[in-house]
Amino acid sequence: MSTGVTISSISDYAILGCGSVGYAVAEELVEQGKDVLIIDRDESRVESLRDQDLDARTADISEPGIAELVTDRDVVLILASDVESNKRAVEHIRESTTDQFVVARASDPVSGDELSELGADIVINPSSVIAESALRALESGELEYNAGKLAEIVEETSTRLAIVTQDSPDPDSIASAAAIQAIAIHLGIESDIIYLGDVGHQENRAFVNLLGIDLVQWDEIEDHSIYDTVALVDHATSSEMELPVDIVIDHLETESETETGFEPEFVDIRPNMSSTSTIMTKYIQEFDMNVSEKVATALLYGIRAETLDFKRDTTPADLTAAAYLYPFANHDTLEQVESPSMSPETLDVLAEAITNRDVQGSHLVSNAGFVRDREALTQAASHLLNLEGVTTTAVFGIANETIFLTGRSKDIRINIGKVLDDAYGEIGETAGHSTQASAEIPLGIFTGIEISEDTRETLLELTEEAVKRTLFDAMGVEGGSEGSNGS
Secondary structure, X not given: OOOOOOHHHOOEEEEEOOOHHHHHHHHHHHHOOOEEEEEEOOHHHHHHHHHOOOEEEEOOOOOOOHHXXXXXXXXXXXXXOOHHHHHHHHHHHHHHOOOOEEEEEOOOHHHHHHHHHHXXXXXXXXXXHHHHHHHHHHHHHHHHHHHHHHHHHHHOOOOOEEEEOOOOOOHHHHHHHHHHHHHHHHOOOOEEEEEOOOOOOHHHHHHHHHHOOOEEEHHHOOOHHHXXXXXXEOOOOOOOOOOOOOEEEEOOOOOOHHHHOOOOOEXXXXXXXXXXXXXXHHHHHHOOOOOOHHHHHHHHHHHHHHOOOXXXXXXXHHHHHHHHHHHHOOHHHHHHHXXXXXXXXXXXXXXXXXXXXXEEOOEEEEEEEEOOOOHHHHXXXXXHOOOOOOOEEEEEEEEOOXXXXXXXXXXXXXXXXXXXXXXXXXXXXXXXXXXXXXXXXXXXXHHOOOOOHHHHHHHHHHHHHHHHHHHHHHHOOOOHHHOEOOO
16 A cells, blocks of 8 residues: 655654553654554553553544544554454544554454455564564574584584585585685684586686685595595585585485485584575674675675576575675676686587577477587576577587486476486486486487497487487477477
């Protein structure tokens, strides 16, 4: 409802119904120097309020005359515990004027809807407010406890802390690792950020280079025993590591101990947050650290990348974390990271993917051929998602006797992670979620042909037919092998 009231200039308030809630509000408003009129039908309560030098009057707020009593007030707060009386008060006030800003107390969602329909600008439910406050207090208490436990484990490090990202780390994993390293420095502990695989995606390389984040490749470390404490961040398994894991922080559920083979001393996994960078921002705040420009920029980019710039699965926690980081981040650097130059290899892969695209309805599958930089497949899949009418893309290529496939989707009806798992989960490795996923399939499973220079073209043809047919079937598209490249 639109009102003529400018909230910042309000000084005249009326409180109708002054039980415990109304009295608490009245005290706060008077403390702020506001002019507050209190109306309640209990004469003894009104007398007590007057004894405290409050402007209080006796009247039944459910009677029509209530509108006239508060006609000179900018804001009317209807806070009686009797919801039926609150409804009548809203009715009478709205019959008299539409200019006043009305806040009304409900007892449940149904009465809240009724008060809104009667004309209340804002409806509050004390039970919900108390519950939300209790949950916030619980979350704050848990965070304080976890921060203390995390600090205790990190400070027990006698040689060096290993902070391990996910394989071929993305911005969320890298940023979260940088945050743990900052916490370690804050606690006086030396550490390294370690990754397996490679940093292939151009945005990720730009991200690391521009911010000056030092990463160490696991295979390049000669003596792994220098690390007596290990933290996995945004990465809940350690199948390729020989070291026991002490700390796991992630926003996705971990596998069971029997599958991963380790039982960390500290685990903080929060599926209710969309990025591990959000979790790490909470820890940065809890440790009361002066967040550096580098870490703030990294964490903000990690949150934005994981939520697709707040367009996917964004939670209030993600937004409050981003708001905290925003003033400390370097936004010129962020712009450079988000617009990296495209390498010749990526351009070649994108051109091949565009040429070989097969579109069935809103689904696109494309063969990029033999590739050297498999991360270029990810960029091709993302670029092709911008084509008109396309909501789901999958781009695949061959490297090292393996088919690498990347999928992207903006169709809420499709979980691309499940699509790839259904298609290739039994014959290869898959990973991902509803909007982005990847798969690695041994080439021989599809062809049975030994790879040589003479068989390259045959391999491409056989792979393209088999992969497309399997993918379109998993997407629920019939006749995938008869598609058009749109030319």
